[in-house]
Amino acid sequence: MDNSIWVKMHGGTTHFPIALVMASVAFDLAGVIFPDNVDRSRRAGFRAAGYYTLLLAALGSIGAVVSGLVISRGQLWGRGNLAHHHTFLWPAFGLLVALASWRLVVGSRASNVAFRIYLGVSILSGGLMAAAGYWGGELLLNG
């Protein structure tokens, strides 16, 4: 298959996990910060939104990683900006899969303490994802 198709696919797929992880963190934070309403639906709604956006982010990241590996011809590290990109990408990808798996198993049964730890790790994951995206952009624009 023409390599340019994979390049386009990588460009198309990478933005979903980045945006969805950020959105998931924002929804979960909103669920913690904003007071619940009388029928207790507000926090549950934010958590459900955070849950589904995170699962979609994890699914989307698989396409992004596969297309990225194809265009770099299987390079796991590389040099220069590619190495910077991978330095943040691999921990971000690992954390994202871990967070999605944790949430998939625990569902809505997490204690407040466990959920706050989860939230801290998901903020870290979002930061790593953003940094990986930044270096990906540098790689595209400045080589």
Next chain:
Amino acid sequence: MQIEIKATVTALAAPAIMLAATFSLAQVLQSTNGVDSRHASETKASATQAAVVLGEEAESGHTLFEKNCAHCHGDDARGDEGPDLHNLKLSDARIAKRIREGIKGEMPSFAKKFNDGNIQALIAYLRTLKD
């Protein structure tokens, strides 16, 4: 509490499995493209050998090349995603222009990243690449 422990165990196992699958895919892609570790170490050795005999400017260009260009043009500049850079027939001015402006859809512009001295150093290195 028990469900959280179960979830944490799953959360530790899942990325390990995913990363192992990813690294296996990388191995397959590397072998498909003939970039096995033996080739990589041979390339590195020949690059190091080449650096010994380069002049100061070309050596500086070689360092810039390794950091910024090698992942597309290959460690030995024999071409990978980008073309082979040995025996270039282009003039210095044309090479400098291409580095500065890039090629739409194929190569990024390095105008913001490299100053004139950097580009001269890169050209000096590229001029050492002959069969």
